[in-house]
Amino acid sequence: MKNECPIGLFDSGIGGTSIWKEVHALLPNENTIYLADSINAPYGLKSKEEIIALSIKNTEFLLNQNCKMIIVACNTATTNAIKELRAKYHDIPFIGIEPAIKPAALQSQTQTIGILATKGTLNSDLFHKSVANHPEVNIIEQIGHGLVQLIENGDMDSPEMEELLKSYLTPMIEKNIDYLVLGCSHYPYLIPQIKKIIPSHIKIIDSGEAVAKQTKKILELHNLLNNSNEKSSQIFYTNSEPEVLEKILNYSEKVVFKNF
Ligand code: DGL
Numbered sequence: 001m002k003n004e005c006p007i008g009l010f011d012s013g014i015g016g017t018s019i020w021k022e023v024h025a026l027l028p029n030e031n032t033i034y035l036a037d038s039i040n041a042p043y044g045l046k047s048k049e050e051i052i053a054l055s056i057k058n059t060e061f062l063l064n065q066n067c068k069m070i071i072v073a074c075n076t077a078t079t080n081a082i083k084e085l086r087a088k089y090h091d092i093p094f095i096g097i098e099p100a101i102k103p104a105a106l107q108s109q110t111q112t113i114g115i116l117a118t119k120g121t122l123n124s125d126l127f128h129k130s131v132a133n134h135p136e137v138n139i140i141e142q143i144g145h146g147l148v149q150l151i152e153n154g155d156m157d158s159p160e161m162e163e164l165l166k167s168y169l170t171p172m173i174e175k176n177i178d179y180l181v182l183g184c185s186h187y188p189y190l191i192p193q194i195k196k197i198i199p200s201h202i203k204i205i206d207s208g209e210a211v212a213k214q215t216k217k218i219l220e221l222h223n224l225l226n227n228s229n230e231k232s233s234q235i236f237y238t239n240s241e242p243e244v245l246e247k248i249l250n251y252s253e254k255v256v257f258k259n260f
Pocket residue numbers: 011012013015016041042043044045073074075076077118121148183184185186
């Protein structure tokens with residue numbers, strides 16, 4: 001029965017679990033399969049062609065597990081590959097994640113917002129298009145060099161992380177941003193560290209909640225909601241060390257190592 005089939009999510013690593021958490025909170029009845037392609041992280045430094053090839057590999061894996069829908073829980077993969085994925089697998093609904101430029105631009109009082117994202121996202125055509133929609137706002141772009149690697153290594157609280165964040169955020173604070181957009185699904189795990197650096201009036205926006213709401217809407221539209229009364233199953237696969245993924249999930253779920 002298709003409604004009981006899982007929702008598949010993938011990311012270049014553990015970051016997309018920030019999206020999975022929002023989806024699971026809103027749709028606890030849904031079965032899910034999460035794929036962490038950590039061995040290939042970071043995607044943000046790869047070419048568009050490489051990102052498309054990896055996104056196809058991950059999608060094939062999830063479709064072989066009978067997924068009814070795919071969430072691309074990665075800004076870099078969405079902004080570089082979602083068009084190609086939708087064209088190749090046209091009978092499967094895809095949900096993507098893009099930096100939340102629009103809500104930040106619409107709500108900014110200082111008309112200045114900051115965005116922290118990977119090089120792959122900031123250089124993508126899709127991102128350039130969303131920036132072009134807000135010519136009235138000064139958008140300060142910053143590549144988060146090194147952040148994903150530190151998160152993948154479980155080094156969120158290291159002095160190195162603090163140094164990098166300070167160097168990326170200080171120029172934005174000086175330019176008077178009032179919104180900071182986190183344009184990478186790994187970055188919500190840095191919110192406690194970021195809050196220690198930025199003044200409290202600067203609001204942080206990520207896309208997790210919006211993605212969860214969009215997932216629900218699309219499932220309803222396709223009549224694909226899981227209405228079964230059985231306890232849902234949540235499966236996590238990684239092609240790297242399971243411990244970091246388990247830790248980020250607070251050891252609430254079991255992670256399976258798989259060579260994919
Ligand atoms: N989590 C990813 C994103 O949202 C990718 C980070 C990376 O692998 O560079 O962009």
